Amino acid sequence: MTTTQSTPTHRYPEAAIEPDATVPAIHIRRDFTATPAQLFRAHTDPALFAQWVGPTDIGADITHWDARDGGSWSYTARGTGGREEFETSFHGCFHTVREDRIVQTFTWDGMPDGVALETLTFEDLGDGRTRLHAMSLCDSFEDRDAWLRSGMETGVNDGYAALDRILAEGSV
Helix, strand or coil: CCCCCCCCCCCCCCCEEEECCCCCEEEEEEEECCCHHHHHHHHHCHHHHHHHCCCCCEEEEEEEECCCCCCEEEEEEEECCCCCCEEEEEEEEEEEEECCEEEEEEEECCCCCCCEEEEEEEEECCCCCEEEEEEEECCCHHHHHHHHHCCHHHHHHHHHHHHHHHHHHCCC
8 A cells, every 4th residue: 555645735834833722732833844853853862952942042951851752851941031031940751752753741840730741743744844743732721821821932933943943054
């Protein structure tokens, strides 16, 4: 049986961040000029991840990173964020780590009871591009809506623009 890829009609040159109407989830879709393997590596190699994650004026210091089934991760973000100096941390556990899919938890230490279950998939679009689809399932609609109001789109878009630059340089 031969499987052919269909060319998607909609492209995502910038992140599309959309709430799910039926469950307390956020969907993020973004296309990259990269292979699925390159995007996977950018999400699992701690040195690469630290180079692109988050807003441009905030750096990430990886404090722990074990990207494997059953592993865990944590990092501290430091910077100005357009304001005075600040520091905040994030952590989670990897549940599934394979080249086409990562399933992990995500917790911001400032909201320790708000654990999200995140699924990232890397879809080969067949034209030298790969679509990242990230889905974050939050504890409640209230938590999801707080994320959406937090300004998360700045960090998502700045981070993905940095990832585009790293991919173009051939560092991944």
